[in-house]
Amino acid sequence: MSLSRLIIHQFRNINSATLDFNPKINVVVGPNGSGKTALLEAIYFLGLGRSFRTHLTSRVVEHESKSFTLFSEIQNNNGSIPIGLQKSKSGETLLKINGSYCKKLANLTQYLPLQLITPEGYTLLSGSPKNRRAFLDWGVFYHDPIFYPNWSRIKRLLKQRNAALKQCKTYNELQIWDNELCILSEEISQQREAYFELLMPLVKQTLADFLPDFSITSQFFCGWDKNNKSLQDYLFDNFYRDKQIGYTSAGPQKADLRFKINGIPVSDVLSRGQLKLFVYALRLAQGLFLNSFDNKQCVFLIDDFSSELDQNKQQILAKHIINSNAQIFISVIAAENIDRLFGQEQTVFHVEHGKITVE
Numbered sequence: 001m002s003l004s005r006l007i008i009h010q011f012r013n014i015n016s017a018t019l020d021f022n023p024k025i026n027v028v029v030g031p032n033g034s035g036k037t038a039l040l041e042a043i044y045f046l047g048l049g050r051s052f053r054t055h056l057t058s059r060v061v062e063h064e065s066k067s068f069t070l071f072s073e074i075q076n077n078n079g080s081i082p083i084g085l086q087k088s089k090s091g092e093t094l095l096k097i098n099g100s101y102c103k104k105l106a107n108l109t110q111y112l113p114l115q116l117i118t119p120e121g122y123t124l125l126s127g128s129p130k131n132r133r134a135f136l137d138w139g140v141f142y143h144d145p146i147f148y149p150n151w152s153r154i155k156r157l158l159k160q161r162n163a164a165l166k167q168c169k170t171y172n173e174l175q176i177w178d179n180e181l182c183i184l185s186e187e188i189s190q191q192r193e194a195y196f197e198l199l200m201p202l203v204k205q206t207l208a209d210f211l212p213d214f215s216i217t218s219q220f221f222c223g224w225d226k227n228n229k230s231l232q233d234y235l236f237d238n239f240y241r242d243k244q245i246g247y248t249s250a251g252p253q254k255a256d257l258r259f260k261i262n263g264i265p266v267s268d269v270l271s272r273g274q275l276k277l278f279v280y281a282l283r284l285a286q287g288l289f290l291n292s293f294d295n296k297q298c299v300f301l302i303d304d305f306s307s308e309l310d311q312n313k314q315q316i317l318a319k320h321i322i323n324s325n326a327q328i329f330i331s332v333i334a335a336e337n338i339d340r341l342f343g344q345e346q347t348v349f350h351v352e353h354g355k356i357t358v359e
């Protein structure tokens, strides 16, 4: 899957643009505040139906306009799919996929598997487990079609269970949710673990190039200590404690990925540049996985490619990006080094005050 064409109207400072993209590498060059991130944000909006910078559509629509519109052509294994999305400041959404109106923005996710890497991307490793669950679940979502319905059901069950937890007096009153919750939790934990086991060898291959001086261990934590007791037993034993804190403290909603060097979390050992390289290794591996196991092409949005990486690391990273078989959009402030890194493989877009031109 790749984005072959994008027409933008009134999105941030981009008033109007018609862009034909390279199926491999697209470099977006421009000074600060020119609209590079706005272009990546527009692509992200098409892939996920939301922004990565704000949850308020009114911030994304051009100041003087009432709505933004994005038209795109997405190429997949069977041909081309037109997608149109319009969102207004007052909250109306119009989505058309392949000629038919569509109500759910969530339907967009199946057309353009997107990975975003921003300068703050290292929070995947240093931030809360929620970030790592989102990372893992992105891959499981595309790999295993029953993951999403299972996970949606678990989220609903947990919401009901947490509400009931506050009211009930004995554990037995929760049993009605826990029977189904435990079965589904086992299932999605197995799906997550199976995906992680297949992904890690790809991550390690890339890490051998990116961070050759470190030996990094990885571990999937399913959300409770499986070797100690079953989730059913945890839910029973934690009843009074959970009731006090007001939520369920064990289960797949607490899953995490743990990466360590000599037993210490990577976020306490690696520098910011090194953490950024680790995040690249993780996300590039997901792109490779999607390509080799799921026969889909991933789209990478890389905001501010060169930040915090020295020349040598940029070169190693560029080599992996070229070999990733994904479609890549990279934003940079200055293009000089980029030509040397990506050579003939790229199309360069210049952005100046929201106007985009092709080199």
Ligand SMILES: Nc1ncnc2c1ncn2[C@@H]1O[C@H](COP(=O)(O)OP(=O)(O)OP(=O)(O)O)[C@@H](O)[C@H]1O
Pocket (backbone or CB within 6 Å): 011, 012, 013, 014, 030, 031, 032, 033, 034, 035, 036, 037, 038, 039, 058, 059, 060, 061, 062, 063, 064, 333
């Ligand atoms: N809703 C909007 N309407 C019009 N302009 C906007 C809107 N929201 C933000 N802007 C402006 O759009 C410009 C583009 O911002 P963007 O973040 O895309 O810049 P950038 O090229 O990525 O810059 P940097 O290199 O500093 O990250 C900024 O000048 C910003 O003030």
